[in-house]
Amino acid sequence: MQIFVNRAKEIGIDALAITDAKPFNKEKAVLEQVLQAGLYPQFVETDLALRTDPKRLLPSVQSIISVAIAYKSVDPHISQGKGLLSRYAWGHDYHSLLYPRLETLAQWMVKEFGVKEYVVAVDTKPPIERAIALRSGLGWLGQNCAIFVPPYGSWVFLGELLVDIPLPFTTQQPLKPNCSEKCGRCVRACPTNALFAPYQINPHSCISYLTQMKGIIPREMRAKIGAKLWGCDTCQQVCPTNQKALPSQHQEFYPLDGTAIPLIPLLSISKKEFHQRFGHTALAWRGHGILQRNAAIILGNLRYTEAIPALGDALQDPKPFLRASVAWALGEMHTASARNLLHNAQHKETNAIVLEEIELALSH
Numbered sequence: 001m002q003i004f005v006n007r008a009k010e011i012g013i014d015a016l017a018i019t020d021a022k023p024f025n026k027e028k029a030v031l032e033q034v035l036q037a038g039l040y041p042q043f044v045e046t047d048l049a050l051r052t053d054p055k056r057l058l059p060s061v062q063s064i065i066s067v068a069i070a071y072k073s074v075d076p077h078i079s080q081g082k083g084l085l086s087r088y089a090w091g092h093d094y095h096s097l098l099y100p101r102l103e104t105l106a107q108w109m110v111k112e113f114g115v116k117e118y119v120v121a122v123d124t125k126p127p128i129e130r131a132i133a134l135r136s137g138l139g140w141l142g143q144n145c146a147i148f149v150p151p152y153g154s155w156v157f158l159g160e161l162l163v164d165i166p167l168p169f170t171t172q173q174p175l176k177p178n179c180s181e182k183c184g185r186c187v188r189a190c191p192t193n194a195l196f197a198p199y200q201i202n203p204h205s206c207i208s209y210l211t212q213m214k215g216i217i218p219r220e221m222r223a224k225i226g227a228k229l230w231g232c233d234t235c236q237q238v239c240p241t242n243q244k245a246l247p248s249q250h251q252e253f254y255p256l257d258g259t260a261i262p263l264i265p266l267l268s269i270s271k272k273e274f275h276q277r278f279g280h281t282a283l284a285w286r287g288h289g290i291l292q293r294n295a296a297i298i299l300g301n302l303r304y305t306e307a308i309p310a311l312g313d314a315l316q317d318p319k320p321f322l323r324a325s326v327a328w329a330l331g332e333m334h335t336a337s338a339r340n341l342l343h344n345a346q347h348k349e350t351n352a353i354v355l356e357e358i359e360l361a362l363s364h
């Protein structure tokens with residue numbers, strides 16, 4: 001076992017554990033209930049058999065290696081007119097870092113242990129990675145629904161390697177969680193009540209989802225987003241276990257561009273500028289319009305009146321979902337200049353949804 005841990009460390013993987021390839025039947029039943037209750041997360045594979053039966057991914061699988069790399073770096077810092085990024089998006093996109101490291105581990109196992117077939121999975125492939133991490137003993141499940149991998153807290157990226165040879169399994173027992181019955185800080189701190197009870201989350205009201213969803217963010221959720229431009233770390237940030245988590249040794253995950261981003265320039269950022277600036281981070285996949293929309297919502301939340309001229313320009317943007325968000329933000333400013341801009345736009349606007357937002361903003 002130690003030989004695998006040592007090799008993983010050599011190639012930049014911080015923690016490793018191994019489990020069997022039996023199907024995750026209990027987890028499948030839970031996922032079916034979650035799906036029926038309408039609480040299944042977006043952006044996740046909905047073929048539950050594919051997610052929970054490793055043989056569907058690799059018929060010859062005999063063992064699953066569960067790994068983690070740590071990404072805790074500096075403390076977040078926010079100042080006037082900036083929007084906060086979730087910690088995982090501060091540095092280089094972890095997919096492009098973890099995937100090749102797992103591939104290197106797999107190639108080493110081909111050479112040294114006779115592995116013939118393997119599958120590398122990092123987030124985008126369907127296996128139920130949290131359940132694999134738990135069954136292998138890599139980590140424990142917190143009340144905030146995050147996996148904690150000692151000594152790195154929940155600031156970890158997970159990945160898996162499925163192989164066709166039997167390996168010594170680390171454990172069949174989950175690690176003991178550090179959550180005391182009385183703690184519950186994560187549940188109390190959730191701004192949207194998405195984490196509505198220990199271990200229970202409504203992904204549709206989670207800020208992490210709201211800042212990544214397409215289209216217009218529901219009105220009742222906009223204020224709750226606060227200054228979060230992309231993602232949300234609150235339920236991890238408040239956790240006492242995470243306060244003691246070891247920082248990452250990987251410089252790639254340290255902030256490339258600060259932990260918060262000036263919002264006004266984002267309103268007019270072009271696709272090209274966006275990809276130059278954010279293309280190598282984990283927030284690039286959704287495109288520039290979503291970040292522009294989020295910037296407008298935050299400027300409204302902050303009542304950042306310096307942004308009014310830039311918001312006025314953004315009212316001409318071709319994307320209706322951005323114009324609608326900008327109209328809302330101008331309505332939150334409560335100034336004569338913001339109202340003038342809304343009045344002018346009202347005469348020219350042809351999209352019914354944007355017009356409704358303008359009218360609502362003017363009715364304040």
Ligand code: SF4
Pocket residue numbers: 142143144178179180183184185186187238239240241
């Ligand atoms: S904040 Fe408390 S209850 Fe929540 S995950 Fe951390 S230790 Fe557990």
Ligand code: SF4
Pocket residue numbers: 189190191192193194195201205206207208232233234235236
């Ligand atoms: S990420 Fe934020 S919004 Fe989502 S459950 Fe945690 S605290 Fe709540």
